[in-house]
Amino acid sequence: MNREYYGKLIFELSKPGRVGYSLPKNEFEGYDLLQLGTMTLRQTKPLLPECDELTVVRHYTNMSNNNFGVDTGFYPLGSCTMKYNPKLNEELAALPGFNIHPMTPAKYAQGSLKLYDEVQKTLAEIAGLSRFTLNPYAGAHGELTGLMVIRSYHMSRGDVARTKIIVPDSAHGTNPASAAVCGLQIVEVKSLADGTVDVEALKPLLGPDIAGMMMTNPNTLGLFERQIPEIARLVHECGGLMYYDGANLNPMLGVCRPGDMGFDVMHINLHKTFSTPHGGGGPGSGPVGVRKGLEQFLPNPQVRPTPTLPCREGADTIDAQEYEVYTPLSTREGQGESLYVSFFLGNFGIIIRAYAYLLSLGKENIPMAGKLSVLNANYIKESLRSHYLLPIDTVCKHEFVFDGLREEYGGDHHSPEHVTTLDVAKRLLDYGFHAPTIYFPLLFHEALMIEPTETESKDTLDAFIDVMKRIAEEAKADPQLLKSAPHDTPVRRMDDVKAVKEPKFTYKSVS
Amino acid sequence: MFKYFPHTADDIQQMLNVIGVRSLDDLYAEIPEEIKFKGELNIPSEKSEIEVRNIIQSLAAQNKPLVCFAGAGSYDHYTPSVVPFLASRSEFSTSYTPYQAEISQGTLQYIFEYQTLMADLTGMDISNASMYDGTTATAEAMMMMTAAAKKRNRVLISKTIQPAVMAVCKTYAKFHGVDLVEVEEKDGMMDKEAARSLIEADDVAGLIVCQPNRYGLIEDFTGLANLCHEHKALLAVNTMASALAVLKTPGEWGADIACGDAQSLGIPMGYGGPYIGYLCTKDALVRKMPGRLVGATTDADGRRTFVLTMQAREQHIRREKATSNICTAQGFMCLYVAAYLSLMGPKGMKEVNEQSYASAHYLHDALLGTGKFEEVFPGAPYLNEFTLRYKGDAKALRMALAEEGYLLGVPTLYCDDCLTIASTEQRSKKEIDNMVELIKKVAL
Numbered sequence: 001m002n003r004e005y006y007g008k009l010i011f012e013l014s015k016p017g018r019v020g021y022s023l024p025k026n027e028f029e030g031y032d033l034l035q036l037g038t039m040t041l042r043q044t045k046p047l048l049p050e051c052d053e054l055t056v057v058r059h060y061t062n063m064s065n066n067n068f069g070v071d072t073g074f075y076p077l078g079s080c081t082m083k084y085n086p087k088l089n090e091e092l093a094a095l096p097g098f099n100i101h102p103m104t105p106a107k108y109a110q111g112s113l114k115l116y117d118e119v120q121k122t123l124a125e126i127a128g129l130s131r132f133t134l135n136p137y138a139g140a141h142g143e144l145t146g147l148m149v150i151r152s153y154h155m156s157r158g159d160v161a162r163t164k165i166i167v168p169d170s171a172h173g174t175n176p177a178s179a180a181v182c183g184l185q186i187v188e189v190k191s192l193a194d195g196t197v198d199v200e201a202l203k204p205l206l207g208p209d210i211a212g213m214m215m216t217n218p219n220t221l222g223l224f225e226r227q228i229p230e231i232a233r234l235v236h237e238c239g240g241l242m243y244y245d246g247a248n249l250n251p252m253l254g255v256c257r258p259g260d261m262g263f264d265v266m267h268i269n270l271h272k273t274f275s276t277p278h279g280g281g282g283p284g285s286g287p288v289g290v291r292k293g294l295e296q297f298l299p300n301p302q303v304r305p306t307p308t309l310p311c312r313e314g315a316d317t318i319d320a321q322e323y324e325v326y327t328p329l330s331t332r333e334g335q336g337e338s339l340y341v342s343f344f345l346g347n348f349g350i351i352i353r354a355y356a357y358l359l360s361l362g363k364e365n366i367p368m369a370g371k372l373s374v375l376n377a378n379y380i381k382e383s384l385r386s387h388y389l390l391p392i393d394t395v396c397k398h399e400f401v402f403d404g405l406r407e408e409y410g411g412d413h414h415s416p417e418h419v420t421t422l423d424v425a426k427r428l429l430d431y432g433f434h435a436p437t438i439y440f441p442l443l444f445h446e447a448l449m450i451e452p453t454e455t456e457s458k459d460t461l462d463a464f465i466d467v468m469k470r471i472a473e474e475a476k477a478d479p480q481l482l483k484s485a486p487h488d489t490p491v492r493r494m495d496d497v498k499a500v501k502e503p504k505f506t507y508k509s510v511s
Numbered sequence: 512m513f514k515y516f517p518h519t520a521d522d523i524q525q526m527l528n529v530i531g532v533r534s535l536d537d538l539y540a541e542i543p544e545e546i547k548f549k550g551e552l553n554i555p556s557e558k559s560e561i562e563v564r565n566i567i568q569s570l571a572a573q574n575k576p577l578v579c580f581a582g583a584g585s586y587d588h589y590t591p592s593v594v595p596f597l598a599s600r601s602e603f604s605t606s607y608t609p610y611q612a613e614i615s616q617g618t619l620q621y622i623f624e625y626q627t628l629m630a631d632l633t634g635m636d637i638s639n640a641s642m643y644d645g646t647t648a649t650a651e652a653m654m655m656m657t658a659a660a661k662k663r664n665r666v667l668i669s670k671t672i673q674p675a676v677m678a679v680c681k682t683y684a685k686f687h688g689v690d691l692v693e694v695e696e697k698d699g700m701m702d703k704e705a706a707r708s709l710i711e712a713d714d715v716a717g718l719i720v721c722q723p724n725r726y727g728l729i730e731d732f733t734g735l736a737n738l739c740h741e742h743k744a745l746l747a748v749n750t751m752a753s754a755l756a757v758l759k760t761p762g763e764w765g766a767d768i769a770c771g772d773a774q775s776l777g778i779p780m781g782y783g784g785p786y787i788g789y790l791c792t793k794d795a796l797v798r799k800m801p802g803r804l805v806g807a808t809t810d811a812d813g814r815r816t817f818v819l820t821m822q823a824r825e826q827h828i829r830r831e832k833a834t835s836n837i838c839t840a841q842g843f844m845c846l847y848v849a850a851y852l853s854l855m856g857p858k859g860m861k862e863v864n865e866q867s868y869a870s871a872h873y874l875h876d877a878l879l880g881t882g883k884f885e886e887v888f889p890g891a892p893y894l895n896e897f898t899l900r901y902k903g904d905a906k907a908l909r910m911a912l913a914e915e916g917y918l919l920g921v922p923t924l925y926c927d928d929c930l931t932i933a934s935t936e937q938r939s940k941k942e943i944d945n946m947v948e949l950i951k952k953v954a955l
Contacts, residue, residue, distance in 0.1 A: 005616065007815055010624050010853050020854030021591050023862055027940040028869035033757060036868075036892055040729050043763055046756050047631040050856045053593055060597040060621070060850060067617030069605030077607060084515055085605050088560055094595070097571030101581045102783035103921040104574075105913050111573030112782050122554050137643035137784070138839040140826070148686050177826035177836035181654070182686045186831045226541055255539055260546045271839070275515075278607040279843030280618035281803065282641065283785035299682075340678035343584055343644045343772070344783030356567060362557030365513050371535040372516055372523075378538060379526040395530075395538055425611070435611050440827065457517035458526060484811070489613040492811035499808035499820040503797070505637045506627040510807045510815060 005490040006062035011507045013059060014049035020056050047507075066490045067280075068434055074460050076380075078399045078437035078449025079172065079220060081250050081272035083369075086360065089275070089353035098352060102344040106306075106324045113323035116303045116345060119355050120287075123268055126366065127246075128259025129289040132268075133298045135346040139247055142267025142286025143178035143214070145299060145341050149265050149290060150212050150241045151182060152297040152339065159239070162211035166235075168197050170221060170441045172247060175214045184211060191443065195221040195392050199230060206238040216245035217261060218252075218397035220441045220449075222377065232262025241265060249273045250453070251374045251398035254367025264291045274354040285350040299339035301327040372454035373398040376461060380450055383465045387472035391444060398453070404446025409472040410479055413445045419475040421446040423482035427474065430488045431467040513557070577918035578942050580874070582727070582896045582933025584645060584673050585783065586775045588753060588863065589937050594777050594850045604843060608803070612818045613810075618842065619817035622805045625845035628852050632755040633769035634762020635791035639802035641840040645749065645772025646679035648788030649719060651801045651835055652747045652770040653680055655792075656717030657689055658834065659745060659799045663716040665690040667709055669701035671724035672749060674924050680719070694718070699726045699888040699898070703735070710742050717745035717767075723754060726923065727896030727931055728888060736765025745796075752776050752789060752848075753867075754894055756860035761791075768792045777851025778844060787844035798824060801835030803842075866936035867895035870943065874934050875899070877947045887929055896933040898923050905930050907955045917946045 034041070051059075069075070075082035100109055120132045136142040147165070154162045165184040167175045169191055176186045187205050192198045196219065213235045217225045225231070232242050244258040244266035250273045252258070258266050270276045271284035278284070290298060306324045325345070328338060345351075361369065374397050381390065381400045387409055388402035405411025410419040425435035425448070437449040452461060474481050486492060504510050512518065518526075523535070532538060539547070558566070579587040598604065602617060609615030609622075622640045629638035642648035653666050668680055670693045677693075684691035694706045701720055709715060718739055723729050732748070739746040747768035748761035753775035755761075761769035774786040792800055798821070806820035826833040855863065875897050878884045884899040901908055905928040912919045920932035934943075 005814065007616075007620075009620070009627075010849070011627070014856075019856055019858055020593070021856075021859045023589070023859070023866065023936055024939075026862075026866050026869055028866075028873040031869035031872040033865045033868045036729065036758075036894075039731065039733075040759060040892055042755075042757055042759055044634065044760070046857055046860065048628065048756075048855070048857045048860060049853050050858070051853055053591075053854065056850060056853045057593060057597065059853070060600070060846075063617035063620050064600040064602040065617070066615075066620070067602040067606055068611070068614035069602050071601040071605045075605075075607070077610075080607055082607060085601070086515065088563060090599070092564065092567040092571075095568060095571040097568075097574045097576065098782060099779045100574050100576050100782050101579050101587065101780045101918055102585050103581050103583060104577060104782075104918060105910060107910075108575040108577060108913055109782065111570035114573070115567070115570050125553050128548070137647070137841070138837075140836045140838040141643060141647070144836055148682070151686060173825075173827040173830050173833070174836050174838050176831035177829075177833045180831040180833070181683075181836045183688045224539075224541055226543065229543060229546060254552055255548060256542050256546055257548050260548060262546075269839075277601075277604040277843075278839070279604050279841075280606045280615075280622075280846075281608040281842030282643075282839040283841045283843060284839045339682045340675070341647070341682060342679065342784075343646045343675050343786065347784040348782040349785050352567065356563055359555060359558045359563045359566060360560070361513070361515075363552040363554045364557045365516070366552060366554070368513065368516060371538065372518055374538045375518075375523065375526055375530075375535060378530045378532075382530050395532070395541065397538075426613070429611060429614050434614065437610075455515050455517070458522040459517075486613050491613055491616055491814055491816045494612050494810050494816055494818045495808045496818055496820070499806040499818050502808075503820065504807040505623075505797075505804060506630050507624070508627070 006066060009507055010049045010051065010059055013055050014051055016050055018050045018052045020051050020053045073432050074456060074464055075434040076436050076450045076452050077434060078451040079247055081451060081453055083275055083453040084455035085275055085277040086357060089356040092356050093349045093352040110323060113303050115355055116351060117323060119351055122358050123287055124289055126253065127266060127289045128257030130292040131295045131298065132287045132289040134287045134351050135299055135342040136267065136286040136288055137342060137347055138282055138284040139267060139269040139286045140174040140178055142288045143174055143245065144181055146243055146265040146267055146288045147179060147182040147184060148339050149294060149297040150243065153241065153294055154211055161209050164209050165211050166205055166213040168215060170195065170219050170443055171214060172216065172220060172245060175245060195219065195223050196225050197227065197231060199227050202231065202234065206234060208239065210238055210240040212241040212243055214243040214245060216248045218248050221392060221401050222396035222399040223394065224397055228261045247272060248398065251370045253370035255370055259291060264294060270350055270354040275357040276350045276353040283347045283350055285347045299341045301325050301345060369454045376452040376454060376456055380452055380461055380465060384468050387469050399449060399451035401444060402448040403444040404448060405472055405475055410475040419479050419482050421448045423485065424448065424471055426493060427471050427482045427485040429486040433464055433467065577913055577916055579918050580932050580934060581918045581921050583921045583931060584675055584772060585780045586933060586935055587780055587937050588775055588935045590777045590779060591854045593854060594847055597850050598846055603846060609819060616817060619805050621849050622842065622845050623807065623817050625849040626805060628849060629789050630791050633791040634760030635769050636794040637797060638789060638791040639800055639804055641842055641845050642788030642790050642802055643840060644784065644786045644788045646676045648770040648790045649676050649749050650680045650683035651790060652768045653684065653689055653719060654687055655768065655799050655801065656745045659796060660716035663714055664688060665692060665715050667692050667694050667706060667715055667718040669694050669720045670696045671701050672721040673725045676749060699728050699891055700730045707738060710738055710744055713742050715744045717747060719747045719749060721749045722758065723751060723894050723896060726888065726898040727893040729758065729892045729894060732764045753863065757864040767796060773848050776848045778847050785841055785844055787841040787848060797821065799834060802837050802840055863936050867934060870938045871895040871897060871934040874943050877943060881947060881951050883950060887926065895935060896931060898929050898931045900929045903955050908953060911953050911955060912946065912949060915949055
């Protein structure tokens, strides 16, 4: 990638008197904003830069040169499913017909509503569940929504004592955090030495105060939880519901569906499994699906076929108003029990992209995506275990975890001088690869979590494997080379401590 | 094979050999047979690029974009063509959370610029690196208030806030254990006396108000911050972001938290998303703030650089003790907002607001001029959105105009036959005049 650093802030490129926009002349005479008066108007001038158009274009273009994305190179960030983001999907999401106001009467938004319903139905089939809402904005938002569904279900039955949720110690950090936001107490269940949930440790935790259990399967070590039928049976037996964290759904596509595993509620990350761009940290999309019998607890607004008109399966054309947006007003007036978690129907632009992906792959290729992601992960694992410590030796799914370098390559974490996972990660950047997820899951000291995804070729994986081996050799011969890495990136290792000790969050603090 | 899968049959065989299994299915050998999915998914077959484009283009064509006079949280402002052009650079869009700062300075820097711009627009010290939207940003502000207050779990919210914001705050409050109390309204504004008596009970963690409010009216918050602070409560102001450039800022009102939706800063209406929620606050509350934060630091060569910082607040470190569960938010939309504001500058933001003000007031007067509307809150100040009562069936009028290609406002909650109507700099005098002529002819 680029090695030059463009570090100027837009405020440093500003010059009074420049503009980067053009507006038509104000046609409305006799109406002046100043009529609002000083009591109402802003007293201080906003600190906005004054730039011409080309200055802004170059500024962003140069900044993009300081950035690494999937389109730049291999991005094996574990738990994030950094697969290729198809360009057709971008083109279609930008169609002007989709740029309508959210309160457009349903009659004039039938195309968007049909698309929403098609995605909803397709996800339900892939998940083995009954119905989805596409309103949640991200994975963690889906978790929160799903937990609200679970709590609503218990409350609707008068079962108000269920205030605890079981979360494995290997879970994504969002799981306990979402549960806390949802007002649930977290009960942690330990993992066995092989990384899967300890069923014997689970049994005594179950009781009338348990709302449910959150799991991701395969788990964050990339291992399939073989005991899942038994776990689901036990949780159901005690009256709880099973929540599936869909962050790791990719390897399961068409092979084993969460609904068939025994889960009742789940979310899917469209920005992971269904190829929508991650955008440097969103916008994502976290649709939530439920088993039959729980549909009424899903949040509003809902898209549904207009009750007076039968929805015709496979119809080529849409009746004048085949779909409606259902927004029960009673809830907005505070009388209903139904949920609202979003402004409208979620990140609609992301949903369009996911639909294009689902149509492109179809039933033939969706299962293949999962299988090839597993093939890629196992291929890297087997190719690198000679150099990196593999704590759990079994076939993985879409991702796996190394516990740092092997001892003979300087990775013994009992030695204070050992070469760390952070050092390996930073050295990888010099070779033009994004680093894997590091120091997660928390079960290991030097976790290095690798998820290649199915869109990477054997050639790319071989190049990555070669580099990882070369880094291990470097760690043995010249550990300092790793400890001072990266060397060939636009900037070098950051002072993270200074960022916390001398906090600077705005331009004012650095100018 | 398939265009997104690079594996040749030979590649697959070689890789299986290295792994030591015979087939792809053998990679799933540990999964119990009884839960494996057998058969074929009941979803459509694979489609070529041409077919996918045709299907989705035909759906887009089944929508009918209307000339937009609606707001209520989504505004039809102009987006300079440079903004989506820059946003199409995939070095930005195909990256993720900038954990590896050395190769993510682009993302980190535009978020730092976004934080600067939003902190300044709101008159606050700091901004986080985005929330999902204005509704959830306000719900997060609510939870931040109870977290900061420790022993108080009551939060007040003005009934004049946008209905969608109210509905989401109520949902979050119910599950998070916040005692959310609505403050009544009077003449289209929050009843300040009602708020005063609630705050004086000394059990309130905070008060959330809205500017402009759900009727489009500009409220007067004089004395509110002092009242809150005297009683150890926080004040949050929810504002439509574009208005921040000209209206008295949350900071100028003395607020502790500013929150809302920044869709009005260059983001297309897009049927409700993706938008971006903003959340800004004072330095003293930084550790209570949800979401990501980018800070400036230096690299090993002493250059000014940017990193994710104060992560000890976040879920991946603190798990259930985190300030929020938020992880992926709307990072990319920071680019929209920052690029938009960089192009518009102080002059452009002023002009956008002046024109939106002028066109809305012209429309307001023209609608009254038809004799078919009446004022609901005579003389109350507004910016680019207002509420009028139609002397007939407002919903039928709205549908009749939609048939002619116009979206006249949104029905106003708790206000029969009222419409809350908005305008922006994109609406021409001709569009307004044509619509008003139609209204004159309609007999509903």
